[in-house]
Amino acid sequence: xxxxxxxxxxxxxxxxxxxxxxxxxxxxxxxxxxxxxxxxxxxxxxxxxxxxxxxxxxxxxxxxxxxxxxxxxxxxxxxxxxxxxxxxxxxxxxxxxxxxxxxxxxxxxxxxxxxxxxxxxxxxxxxxxxxxxxxxxxxxxxxxxxxxxxxxxxxxxxxxxxxxxxxxxxxxxxxxxxxxxxxxxxxxxxxxxxxxxxxxxxxxxxxxxxxxxxxxxxxxxxxxxxxx
Ligand SMILES: *[C@@H]1O[C@H](CO)[C@@H](O)[C@H](O)[C@H]1NC(C)=O
Ligand SMILES: *[C@@H]1O[C@H](CO)[C@@H](O)[C@H](O)[C@H]1NC(C)=O
Ligand SMILES: *[C@@H]1O[C@H](CO)[C@@H](O)[C@H](O)[C@H]1NC(C)=O
Numbered sequence: 001x002x003x004x005x006x007x008x009x010x011x012x013x014x015x016x017x018x019x020x021x022x023x024x025x026x027x028x029x030x031x032x033x034x035x036x037x038x039x040x041x042x043x044x045x046x047x048x049x050x051x052x053x054x055x056x057x058x059x060x061x062x063x064x065x066x067x068x069x070x071x072x073x074x075x076x077x078x079x080x081x082x083x084x085x086x087x088x089x090x091x092x093x094x095x096x097x098x099x100x101x102x103x104x105x106x107x108x109x110x111x112x113x114x115x116x117x118x119x120x121x122x123x124x125x126x127x128x129x130x131x132x133x134x135x136x137x138x139x140x141x142x143x144x145x146x147x148x149x150x151x152x153x154x155x156x157x158x159x160x161x162x163x164x165x166x167x168x169x170x171x172x173x174x175x176x177x178x179x180x181x182x183x184x185x186x187x188x189x190x191x192x193x194x195x196x197x198x199x200x201x202x203x204x205x206x207x208x209x210x211x212x213x214x215x216x217x218x219x220x221x222x223x224x225x226x227x228x
Contacts, residue, residue, distance in 0.1 A: 024115035024139070025163035027226065029060040032197075033165065033188035035067070035228055039220075043177040048074065056228045057197045063087050063110040065227055066197045068096075083200055084221075086110035092200040101204035113165070113226045115139050115156055124160060135160035143172070143223055150174040156225045164188050165226050174220060181220055183228070 035054045041047070054069035063086035071078050079096035084106060094101040119139040126133040137160045143152040152172035158165055165185040173179065221227060 023121060024117045024119050025137075025158065026112055026114035027058065027060075027158070027163050027165055028190055030058065030191050031164075031188055032057045032192060033185045036184045036186075037181065039179060039181045041177055041179040052080075054228075057192055058113055058226070058228065059192055059198065060112050062198070064198050067228065068197075083198055084227075085198065092204055094201060094204070099201075099203060101201060103200075103204045108222055111222075111227060113228075115158065115163070115225055116141065119154075119156070122155070136166055141225070145223075148174065149176070150223060152223055154223075154225055165228075168225055170220065170224060174223065179220060181224070183224070183226075185226075 033056055035052075035056045037050070037052045037054070039050045041050075050071060050073050052069045052071040054067040056065070056067045058065050064084060066083045067081070069080045069082070071080050081092070081094035081096055083092040083094070084090075085092075086106060086109065089106045091104045091106045092101055093104065119141040121137060122140045123138040124135065125138070126135050128134055136157050138155065138157045141154045141156070143150060143154060145151075150172070152170055152174070155169045156165075157167045165188065167185065168181070168183040170181040170183075171179070
């Protein structure tokens, strides 16, 4: 009984088989935030680990995302900038330590940073204590894309009010690579402070990147709920 009382109106609608009701949610159209990521990948007896701290920018209206990341792999620590311009269909991977850029085609459509309606609302809870709390909603979602050979389980949390990203865990495999990505978001602000975050530098060419860990990490962005 108590558990039932804690379920949201949305879950109750689903339980009572009511006609279509919007259970997922979309983040605001434009936001920036700080993202922490820890990823582990395994391909052909080759394990690797990546950790990064990024300042990310999401522009749903302009169909573009950008990130400036400090990335740690077994090769060391690099400063990397990534820009995805979906109207142009290009991904820019910029090595800020070396001032080198790789321009790659983006072979997919822009997807808004939304938790789809088919996601299951798993929990409603709060963080903090006493008078100082913040409501958090947790959703689970299976991503089964045979064409891309992807089978993933995602668990995502957002603030109950406003659908602001809090965390994302992705586990499963894509094209034979097994992996686990754990992502957290803090210091989210509304809007884009400086549109220049989406402008690539002048030194971009189209050689593919050869950095395994960073490449792997990029490969899974497309399956991340928030696309970051
Ligand atoms: C960036 O440049 C540094 C310095 O040349 C190099 O060691 C590193 O592998 C490069 N990183 C990427 C991701 O290309
Ligand atoms: C988050 O914002 C606070 C307050 O502006 C700042 O002191 C802190 O360094 C920021 N943390 C991160 C990880 O960006
Ligand atoms: C992104 O693509 C659009 C449409 O092609 C273009 O107008 C814009 O300048 C591009 N932005 C960047 C940063 O390349």
